[in-house]
Amino acid sequence: MAAIATNATALVFAAAAKTSTTSRRAARVAASPALANARVFAAAPRAAFAKSSLRVSVTTRAAAEEGEPYGVFKLNYDISNDVAAKSAGWKTPIVVAVSGAAGQISNHLLFKIASGEVYGADQPIILNLLGSERSKEALEGVAMELEDSLYPLLRQVNIGIDPLKIFKDAEWALLIGAKPRGPGMERSDLLEMNGQIFVEQGKALNEVANKTCKVCVVGNPCNTNALIAMENAPNLDRKNFHALTRLDENRAKCQLALKAGVFYDTVSNVTIWGNHSTTQVPDFVNAKIDGKKAVEVIGDDAWLEEEFTPTIQTRGGALIKKWGRSSAASTAVSIADAIKSLVTPTPEGDWFSTAVSTDGNPYGIAEGIVFSMPCRSKGDGSYEIVEGLEINDWLREKIKASEEELTKEADCVSHLTGKLGGACELQGAGTDTMLPGEN
Template identity: 35%
Template sequence: MSKEEPVIRVLITGAASPRAYALAGLVANGMALGSKQPMIFHLFDVPNETGKMEGLMMELIDSAFPLLREVITTCDPVVAFQDISVAFLLDAKTRPFDMTQRDLIVFNAKTFKDHGLCLENFARKDCKVIVLAYPGNTMCYICAEHAPSIPRENFTANTRLNHNRTIGHLAYKYKMPPVNFRNVIVWGNQSQSMYTDCSIASVVIGNKSNRIFEYMPDEIAYLKTQLAEQIANRGTDIIAARKLPSGLSAAKAACDQLRDWIVGTPHGTIVSMTVSSDGSYGTPKELFFSLPVEITRGKWSIVRGIKLDELARNKIDANTKELLQEKMQAITELGDT
């Protein structure tokens, strides 16, 4: 028998939510960390959600996941964040139709400041953090700002959901397997202003990779405008239909992102990831921005040199402006300087 990998601790906050319910099973089954990584779950939520957390714990135990060694349910942040290697941060208010973006930031900012402080004080310094809350970019910024001893590149938000949505829409519309579509890019904020860009995307037909604009010249108008609008509005459409935010698709996207982050992306494959900007494409360094990345040996790097047309440039600039406004709203609410 081969030697087992060391057990790691995985935190899921907002553990009583439907999204956490979907995520926990996928992670426990090895989708995020691989088929050889044993784990201990830390499930964290507020005291009045204890029953739901315990119910999830029972279902996890009853599923007999081979990799799951223990499940800890807690309302104590010290216990929740202690020695964790991976943090999925889900516990934020979802925006109702009558709530403004500003009010949502004000409501959630204190939660993510607390999360950052807990990561700083209790988590492992190599902890990988994925924010699934909304608005993800700004909550990720708040969290990273309050955990300065953890590398900033270890904080991400889950734009992979919108990346996957784009590929899913293309596959469904053109009746092809999703694996045939590569290198779409989602730029900017996790909001309706984000921009889905297919300018360097490719489609594989008969083992040959083709630039999608060249292979489908009659579809360029759809790919540049209608598709982007559909992806930007998809989350709102799901809430309208289910009366709940995306659950399974968000959980699967978080697993895809973490798995790529750990094992790397195939050569020549670009994925969208909300990361701390290094100034590429005119985005301010302090912002968390969805950008095209490649990943090698657990390290992501921003793909540079992509030519932007006027539409993409304008969308990136609009997202930058929006994120700077969100940042100032969060700083004002928290009293930070």
């Protein structure tokens, strides 16, 4: 993690960084007498927080030797004296690691997370931000903006370019960074290039993340990137790997509401099946509007099949044409929604979409891929796949096409997932498939 000096205190601290923890602290105290009375909070690992009193009993030693928390987050104090924290009954801080942290999606998401809107108003957050040589400076800028936002719940920010450090003790890993597809690139090229990133990050998560870490892959092609990360992290529960299809669900809810002439909060039970690509299947068959079947409320099967479905499949591309960039704010909102769906109980009778491992799934989808399905959660971070949805011929055929696409993608990256692979059938003209932003 980077130790970046932003003020006199930090400069003194940075200069002392190669000495012992004790002498570093002495140097900081000398530079800032107010610290003389301060005790440790900033880099205390999660286990150090006693649930009842929020008392911190360890020093920053371990983290300090790897790199310091950013800027103001270096300032140590005793959380047991934090009246606001105590009276609000705050929980133990959690480590949320984010890759592509200097990118445009993160620029929206990080501030939502730090505000308490995502994990709850009683959940202190430690943000670990992963960048690269390319984005080092930009990442500092992001950390500066987080400092300047004065979020009470944001208790520490660490920035760095080494996933082994940034993913340390992560309870959530939001993997957003990925190379965008460039002109003339085959999807298989993108799979290969980004696949390498997710091998490295999967291995790092395996080594240093909390064993119950929940991983949400956003960087495209997100389903297969999630598969690669999952296969490279055998110490983590496969069920805890997700690829983001919540944006597609939100897009589908909006279009159904628009057609029905109702506000979108009346639309429920919307599933996105399959890949976050143009083969995805927005399920209008099981969707509801005001508790009634959407198909009956809308009463226009031709529209649902021939307009609604392709509109959702290609919404990303339509947005890029208008805005000149891919969805960022709405993607960040949907990541927040996806997390909230796992940390709060799903409303009775409803479900949400997330792409998860197909191992043991109740719909007969091929195993060994990451496929979007209807899920429910008790709010403890885990989920179950909702069984018993009606799969009519229309859905069956479309779901099959997305399943075949993901199976081919998995074959293309078999050398990255430790499987004995088949040929990569995505290579060559006419066989290539598209991301939502590529049409």
